[in-house]
Amino acid sequence: MGRRPIISFATSKGGSGKSTCLVTLAGVLADGGGRVAVIDTDPTQTVARWGERTGRPGSISVYSAETEDALLDAIDEASSKHHVILIDVEGRASIVGNMAMGKSSLVIVPVQPSEPDGHEAAKTIRAIKTAARAHEREIKFCAVMNRLQGAIRSRAYHDIVAQFQKGGVPVAASLIDREAYRRVFLEGGTLWTLGVNREDQRRPLEKAQREAYIFGEEIGRMIGLIRDGGGTAASDAIADSAPDTFRKAAVVDLAAADGETIDEAVDRRYEELKIEKSA
Ligand SMILES: Nc1ncnc2c1ncn2[C@@H]1O[C@H](COP(=O)(O)OP(=O)(O)O)[C@@H](O)[C@H]1O
Ligand SMILES: [Mg+2]
Incomplete structure (x- = not known):
């Protein structure tokens, strides 16, 4: 097998959701039939x-x-046994962290909708650009808005997304603050192996799975794990030399439609992706 795509999760802001985003992406890719290596640095x-x-x-x-x-x-x-490698990078600058970024085809920067998170994300993106220069290779990057509070898109959320848009930083996905993401760490496994202890957990878990699925699709497209307009994470992860279908500035604003809650937007985007894939 050839060189495997490597995706790092990095930001100098602690607690932004690097590990959560990594484990979520590992889960969705595995659910799609991919073999995923996860490296914790x-x-x-x-x-x-x-x-x-x-x-x-x-x-x-x-x-x-x-x-x-x-x-x-x-x-x-x-590399020889997996379709994709995901690396968790420590917050503070380190040689191992720089090496991980230098090896990556894509660095995912999780950002909570707050000024400190936005500030550290911008710093991290500058560090990714430096790593790209040092290694003389292209390193893609994107932000993931994390821990959004339910239906409300805050002023900070809009400010940060607008700044990213201006700076050409793609926002690949938005994840709401959901109990299911915490349960994965407490109970082990993935969103797809978690059981429901109570009936009222079923719908929220399904919401998290849909949101994670959208995240996985967007990332897959960015690095060519999934081709535009078709193929699942599974079938296309298996393609040895997937084409580069990175869509520049693919800002996925789940909150595009007026008066739509983030939860409604998740359902809408999920249905759109299903239709795109079956077309
Ligand atoms: N979308 C989310 N929903 C609920 N809890 C979250 C979410 N993202 C992160 N958390 C929680 O926030 C804390 C920090 O997240 P973590 O992924 O460990 O951040 P980092 O790896 O960047 O330090 C953890 O307790 C985690 O469970
Ligand atoms: Mg962590």
Whole structure:
């Protein structure tokens, strides 16, 4: 098998949702039939601990690598057996973190709708550009708006999205603050292996799955895991030399339609994607 796409999750703002976004993406890609390697380089080892819990699908492998050599070894070992490699990067600047970004085809920057998050995201994007220069290769990047509060799109959300748009930073997806994302870390497994203990958990879990699915589709398109207008994460992840279908400035504003809540927008986008894929 050829070189596998590597996606890093980075931002200098702690608690933005790097590990949450990584585990969510691993879950959706695995649910689509992909084999996913996850490498935790963050000393907090949040993802490594998650990997030790029960429920993790066999198609997701977890490596812990806190040094440069360990990271290179993990990438070498993972490449032959997986379709995609996801790397969790520690918040503060580090050699391992720079190496992870330098190896990546895409760096995902999770951003909560707050001024400090927006500020650190901008700093992180400058660091990604520096890594691209240093490694003399293209490194794509995108923001993911995380922990949005229910139906309300705050002033900070609009400000940050507008700034990203102006600066040519694609916003790949928006994730709402949902209990299901926390349950994945507490209980292990993915959004697709979590059971429902109570009937009233069913609908919120389904919402999270739909939201994660949209996230997975957008990321897949950005790095050519999924071709525009067709193919699932599964079938196309398996294509060895997927075409580059990165859509520049693909700002997916889930909140586009007037008077629509984010939850309604998730359902709308989910249905649109289903129709696009069956066309
Ligand atoms: N979309 C979300 N919904 C609910 N909780 C979230 C969400 N994103 C992050 N969290 C919670 O916020 C905290 C920090 O997230 P985490 O992914 O660990 O951030 P980081 O890896 O960037 O430090 C964790 O407790 C996590 O469960
Ligand atoms: Mg983390």
